[in-house]
Amino acid sequence: MKNIKDYEHKKVLVLGLAKSGVSAASLLHKLGAFVTVNDYKPLEENAEAQGLLEQGIKVICGSHPIELLDEGFELIVKNPGIPYTNPLVAGAIEKGIPVITEIELAYKIAECEMVGITGTNGKTTTTTLIYEIFKADRNLDPLIAGNIGTVASSVAQKATANQQMIVELSSFQLMGVQTFRPHIAIITNIYEAHLDYHGTKQAYAKAKSNITRNQTEDDFLILNHAQPDLWDLVSFTKAKIIPFSTKEYLEDGASIKDGSIMWKGKKMMDRSEVVLPGDHNLENILAAVAASKLMGASDEAIREVLKTFKGVKHRTQYIGEIEGRKFYNDSKATNILACKAALKAFHQPVILLAGGLDRGNGFDELIPSLKYVKALITFGETAPKLESTAKKAGIPVVLRVENVEEAVPVAWELSEPGDVILLSPACASWDQYKSFEIRGDIFVDAVHKLR
Known part of the structure; x- marks a missing residue:
């Protein structure tokens, strides 16, 4: 870690806790800043805030008092989930106080190069693929971080200088960067x-x-060739653009030709050798190959990983085969677009389990x-709407159950x-489950019970 002096003796407000x-807060304290933490959750219910208090960090909990802006803070580090409409954040911007997210801190102290991945869909799969490929290469030593669940400023x-940080980045995080x-x-796509x-x-x-705002001529920006609007969006970039495409052969990037995965005109492997299903995942694969x-x-x-990688948990994740039936967990499909992408991956009969928050x-x-x-x-609040759509689509069998656990044995009987x-x-999961991860885990457990 670089022992930087950028924050030494500066008054910094960390707004919102959670892991980031x-x-x-801990990092800034270590770097010599005068840190104040403000979190909405009351102190007596806030184990994270209590831990910071024990480190000697000033903690204010239970509300976001606007009066904090009168304390002379020189910087605010905002939890990505707190919107810029929050009165404290809006007030800070009005006063000219810089507002960043912790990814900026991570970049400032990291001794190694970073690979950053963002986009609407495919971020986690692409990030994980790159990490697994780097791990499989004896000359690379990757670390994974960011929106994927591991806080970048901790990683x-x-x-060390000879490692590589593979960082998944949300739009919320990227709004708060300076350097x-x-x-x-990589920008996988924009919807x-x-x-x-x-x-x-x-x-x-x-x-x-x-x-790509701060990239230079020495850096690379990997873009989806099929989205011209995306190219217009980053027309300002100084980085060297590397395209990928599942639709068109590209001499200068990653693409498909005659059923083969190609990199700059060279065949990497047959597409048929890739385990991960779906055209949307093929885009993720090409972006990962390029990086x-x-x-x-x-x-x-690259070949070793693509021949064995079955997907990220809850994202068209292959669970296994039972008596000729293949099971896939795509609980992360919390919207129509994601569900459409999963369905496009299959050209055989599908029994679809769908429903959730309306x-x-x-x-x-x-x-x-x-x-x-x-x-x-179907299950959950949206069951009637999904059933109406199924009727219009002419799906011959439509059944409603109480939840995901009940849906699995019913699907088995129909298969x-x-x-x-x-x-x-x-659909989102919150009408019945606290998260899509819990919903997916229940599905996987129910599949294993069939065995």
């Missing part, structure tokens, strides 16, 4: 998302573009993607050898 806030403290500069940046936070697609996309080759990974490491939308947009669905099993049984809810 705790890491940021950066342990990173952050990954050597390799409309998080409008409740950003307000418009344009604002959301602009936040994503911050991943891996740019960082010097061997062809052997966000007020309909599901008729799914109809073109349901052509291989032979049965739909035949050669079928896919897919959990891809197209």
